[in-house]
Amino acid sequence: MKKSLNIIVASAIIILIAYGVYFNIQQQRSIDRSKLPLKVENSIGFQRWITNLKNNDFVIEADEFTLKEENEIYNTKWITVNSIDEEGMKEKYDKTIESMKGVKKVVFSPSGREFIDYRNEYRDGYQPNEAHFYGLKEDKVIDARILDCSARANCVFDRAYFLDNDLFVISEFSRNIDKKDEMAPACGIDEPCEYTIKIHVIDLINNKRLVYESKPFTAVLSEIVHEL
Secondary structure: HHHHHHHHHHHHHHHHHHHHHHHHHHHHHOOOOOOOOOOHHHHHHHHHHHHHHHHOOOOEEEEOOEEEEEEEEOOOOOOOEEEEEOOHHHHHHHOOOOOOOOOOOEEEEEOOEEEOOOOOOEEEOOOOOEEEEEOOOOOOOEEEEEEEEEEHHHHHHEEEEEEEEEEEEEEEEEEOOOOOOOOOOOOOOEEEEEEEEEEEEEEEEOEEEEEEEEOOOOEEEEHHHHOO
């Protein structure tokens, strides 16, 4: 009798464990990776961005974005890494950080040790269509062209914000043409053109950049994104 009871109890435990594993797998599958992550959608930065667009008579919702691509972000061609202990590096780092405080279209991480410079202008060796990441991670100073976009596509980075010290978002307006298409006809920022919005979610810890893109729409870029 006791042996039978033990078998029943053991079987019940196995069934419960199997059900728990199955439930977790099904729950993970139910999460739609193709949609903008809730951590982004619910962030203050994203909500302010959406509100600002609505104030400029441009309405778009979070569920209109779908995952387009996933890339690694670190590229030896685009990044330099130096130890903070190298001669003169601490002074250079401190000077760079201080010089960026209060600069428009430069945003700092919550720790204040890193920043993203997404100014639509030439500066410090960077092009208007390039976003610059600079900061201190542990004892390493990282200086990177973290993102670029197609100047031919009238691209502009209009907002950037940190979700935490290692995760940040950059939004991009650009014409709905292939980034590498050098033959696409020109269309000025004061003319109606077909655009999409890309939301770049950049994860420094996992070396990932997730790109979410809206459906195409026709607009005059200078009427949506000011100070171009």
